[in-house]
Amino acid sequence: EVQLVESGGGLVQPGGSLRLSCAASGFTFSSYSMSWVRQAPGKGLEWVSSINWFGGGTNYASSVKGRFTISRDNAKNTLYLQMNSLKPEDTAVYYCTRLPDNAKGQGTQVTVSS
Numbered sequence: 001e002v003q004l005v006e007s008g009g010g011l012v013q014p015g016g017s018l019r020l021s022c023a024a025s026g027f028t029f030s031s032y033s034m035s036w037v038r039q040a041p042g043k044g045l046e047w048v049s050s051i052n053w054f055g056g057g058t059n060y061a062s063s064v065k066g067r068f069t070i071s072r073d074n075a076k077n078t079l080y081l082q083m084n085s086l087k088p089e090d091t092a093v094y095y096c097t098r099l100p101d102n103a104k105g106q107g108t109q110v111t112v113s114s
Contacts, residue, residue, distance in 0.1 A: 030053060
């Protein structure tokens, strides 16, 4: 059974940083590209970033490029999202997803507010 468990969310002031983690189990993590997506209150899912199976290729939405960094540790079966210079518009539930089937976890809430 595919399991993806996100953690690391919380309340942070504008300009602050958070590091999200996603612990994967139930499949061969190192064989899959992975993504982070988010859902703001009252809105649909928004793609944030993707990383290929060995971590050598990354992509970012224009709204987060230069502020967020996606990475992975295949030895630990874990995906990360380092978020810097956070803005109120980054407030959302963040999910990690497995590509291409988009299996996702329960999400972690990120709230950016003063």
